[in-house]
Amino acid sequence: MPTEIPRTLQVLWGLEKGRTRGPQPTLSLDRIVAVAIEIADQDGLAALSMARLAERLGSRPMSLYRHVASKDELLVVMQDAAPGEPPELPPGWRAGLGVWARALRAVYYRHPWILQASAGRPPLEPGQLVWLDRALSVFDGTALTSGERLRAVMSTLYLVRGEAQVSAVPPDVSESYPELVAELVTADRFPALAAVIADGMFTPDHADVIDFGLERLFDGIEVLLSTKR
Incomplete structure (x- = not known):
């Protein structure tokens, strides 16, 4: 039986189809994640909440849930984005x-x-x-x-x-x-x-x-x- 892949991983691996109908949200997942990383870097993980993140973004908390289902899901996406690309490595x-x-x-x-x-x-x-x-x-x-x-x-x-x-x-x-x-x-x-x-x-x-x-x-x-x- 195939293993069910969580929705967050489907998004990160490009396995979930994007939205095709309805108005486009004013926020993007990339922007949400970038600001969330800024808050965690500056004040620690305990200081990061959906309410504070929404305030920093100038939006309502409910608007965030169009992109991430929960704070736990947000943390997964943050961990994917924060390291960036690995370095090019020398020979040997x-x-x-x-x-x-x-x-x-x-x-x-x-x-x-x-x-x-x-x-x-x-x-x-x-x-x-x-x-x-x-x-x-x-x-x-x-x-x-x-x-x-x-x-x-x-x-x-x-x-x-x-x-x-x-x-x-x-x-x-x-x-x-x-x-x-x-x-x-x-x-x-x-x-x-x-x-x-x-x-x-x-x-x-x-x-x-x-x-x-x-x-x-x-x-x-x-x-x-x-x-x-």
């Missing part, structure tokens, strides 16, 4: 996957609400799957199997997403965090952490963390490839 799987990973990290930092909206749900939107497809393409011509390619890309995704989940927070919180931890941590209770703090290494330099993690992950993939040569 290591360089290409590195560019892809850092571009994805930048998406999460520009739109941290994506981490909340997409929690616990695999991507089904074309705007997100095109990023996965682009990442997989870096392994064209290598000896990795399809399963190994997917696992390598997903491991990279989990690393980037995990770092962003912790680090994509308001600056006042991230900048004060090391000082707060240093005030609370004592060597008798947290000896290993206290040693790191004493060496001045417990800092909010998240770019260094992601660079270190990606390089060590890629070293592991390199070892896997070397066993196949």
